[in-house]
Amino acid sequence: MRAEDLFEAIGELDEQLVALSEEDGQRARKTRDTRDYQKEVKRKRKKRAELYRFAAIAMTTAAAVFAVLMARDLLTARSRSYSQTAAETAYADSAAESVQDAAPGVLASGAAPDQESAAMEPDADTAAKSAAAKEAEAAESAGEAEEDAVSDKVEENAVADAAEEIGEAAEEIAEAEESLRSGDTGKTAVDLLGDLKGGYVKLEFISAQDAANGGETSVPEYSKEREEALSSALQNGQKRAAMFTDEGAPIYYVYLTRTDGKVDIVTFYEKGYVSMNTVPGVVLKLSDEAFAAVMEVFEE
Amino acid sequence: MEDTAIIDLYWRRNERAIEETDRKYGNYCYTVADNILMNREDSEECVSDTWLRAWNSMPPQRPGILRAFLAKITRNLAFDRYRARKAAKRGNGAMEAVLEELAECADPSGSWNAEAAYEAKELREAINRFAENLPERERGLFVRRYFFAEEISSIAKRYQMTENNVTVSLSRIRKKLRKGLTEGGFIA
Numbered sequence: 001m002r003a004e005d006l007f008e009a010i011g012e013l014d015e016q017l018v019a020l021s022e023e024d025g026q027r028a029r030k031t032r033d034t035r036d037y038q039k040e041v042k043r044k045r046k047k048r049a050e051l052y053r054f055a056a057i058a059m060t061t062a063a064a065v066f067a068v069l070m071a072r073d074l075l076t077a078r079s080r081s082y083s084q085t086a087a088e089t090a091y092a093d094s095a096a097e098s099v100q101d102a103a104p105g106v107l108a109s110g111a112a113p114d115q116e117s118a119a120m121e122p123d124a125d126t127a128a129k130s131a132a133a134k135e136a137e138a139a140e141s142a143g144e145a146e147e148d149a150v151s152d153k154v155e156e157n158a159v160a161d162a163a164e165e166i167g168e169a170a171e172e173i174a175e176a177e178e179s180l181r182s183g184d185t186g187k188t189a190v191d192l193l194g195d196l197k198g199g200y201v202k203l204e205f206i207s208a209q210d211a212a213n214g215g216e217t218s219v220p221e222y223s224k225e226r227e228e229a230l231s232s233a234l235q236n237g238q239k240r241a242a243m244f245t246d247e248g249a250p251i252y253y254v255y256l257t258r259t260d261g262k263v264d265i266v267t268f269y270e271k272g273y274v275s276m277n278t279v280p281g282v283v284l285k286l287s288d289e290a291f292a293a294v295m296e297v298f299e300e
Numbered sequence: 301m302e303d304t305a306i307i308d309l310y311w312r313r314n315e316r317a318i319e320e321t322d323r324k325y326g327n328y329c330y331t332v333a334d335n336i337l338m339n340r341e342d343s344e345e346c347v348s349d350t351w352l353r354a355w356n357s358m359p360p361q362r363p364g365i366l367r368a369f370l371a372k373i374t375r376n377l378a379f380d381r382y383r384a385r386k387a388a389k390r391g392n393g394a395m396e397a398v399l400e401e402l403a404e405c406a407d408p409s410g411s412w413n414a415e416a417a418y419e420a421k422e423l424r425e426a427i428n429r430f431a432e433n434l435p436e437r438e439r440g441l442f443v444r445r446y447f448f449a450e451e452i453s454s455i456a457k458r459y460q461m462t463e464n465n466v467t468v469s470l471s472r473i474r475k476k477l478r479k480g481l482t483e484g485g486f487i488a
Binding site for chain 2: 003022
């Protein structure tokens with residue numbers, strides 16, 4: 001039997017067997033195709049998931065970066081607004097100081113206007129120059145503020161406030177200049193307190209005797225020596241409890257007027273003690289030299 | 301069109317039967333023929349011969365599975381054509397390989413007479429029994445390779461096996477066939 005005979009005999013295989021084998025082959029192919037398809041679907045799904053993940057990460061990162069940039073911009077704008085406001089406030093304060101410096105001249109004009117005016121003229125010039133420079137700076141700041149207001153709404157309110165403050169400062173400067181022009185400037189009696197001046201704007205005194213007789217208060221003249229005497233005496237006095245001391249009788253009352261109009265009273269006693277109505281229970285003991293120097297201030 | 305309807309057309313001697321068969325099984329039969337002949341012209345002629353043979357077979361035959369019936373006709377016609385071509389020294393490598401493999405199960409020096417109708421029938425029955433008893437996968441491989449003369453690579457792809465795996469499996473199947481044929485007295 002040759003191979004060809006065998007091949008021919010196989011050709012006579014039962015049709016059922018042939019069909020069965022074919023179906024098996026087709027099933028195998030179908031299974032393979034299905035598996036391939038499933039693999040492909042899985043691969044596509046995985047790729048899609050990966051893409052989605054990358055997209056999500058990218059979007060989150062972009063959002064975070066955006067948020068950080070926004071926050072930074074806001075903070076920068078706010079800090080710029082704050083610094084601008086602070087600068088303008090400082091400027092306004094300095095202008096107010098100038099006004100305060102100038103104002104005592106008005107108060108003291110009754111005492112010796114010509115003399116004080118002459119003494120304060122160089123200072124007035126300097127203050128005027130400084131005020132003009134500050135005004136120029138203020139104008140510049142206002143210009144910048146306007147530009148920022150256009151570009152950033154967040155700064156709008158701050159700029160408006162700043163402009164208002166600048167306006168007020170400008171008014172105060174104008175008043176100060178007017179005051180300087182009239183010559184009402186220079187240190188006054190309240191400056192005798194030196195570093196203790198604080199918020200006081202006026203200093204008057206009266207002896208206990210005059211006070212008892214319904215006399216009027218007096219305003220001492222300012223001089224460097226008197227300031228030295230009064231301020232150093234008050235600064236170097238030793239604190240004592242009032243209940244353990246015998247101050248003696250009061251000899252002078254000093255009235256200190258605050259900016260809001262309230263008046264504090266400092267009392268000098270004959271035994272070298274000083275008390276203040278706002279600090280009850282405590283007295284200051286001045287040295288004999290200091291006490292004597294202070295008495296010279298009041299004994300004109 | 302359903303196979304039964306096509307078979308009915310053959311039985312009614314309606315020429316549309318060939319048209320419908322060609323439409324439904326033309327490509328399939330061409331593939332079967334081409335596996336053996338490896339030649340487009342010969343394969344197309346083989347398919348045409350198949351339609352003629354089917355026309356002459358039905359009636360009286362009424363095949364249970366038209367597809368397998370047509371495949372069988374095509375395959376045998378293709379093999380006849382192959383043998384004729386081989387005689388004219390125009391053989392092809394693929395079919396040579398199949399026959400070489402089957403030669404392991406044959407016995408050219410034996411006294412078996414293929415012309416004897418009785419022995420041929422006995423052999424067909426033995427091969428059918430052998431194929432029936434093979435596991436599903438092995439039967440598939442056997443039919444694909446030795447009935448349809450399909451390429452090893454094509455079988456490997458169809459069954460998702462490596463070519464080497466298919467070759468080894470076919471070698472085992474041939475050993476079993478040789479054993480069966482020996483036991484049946486077809487070869488020594």
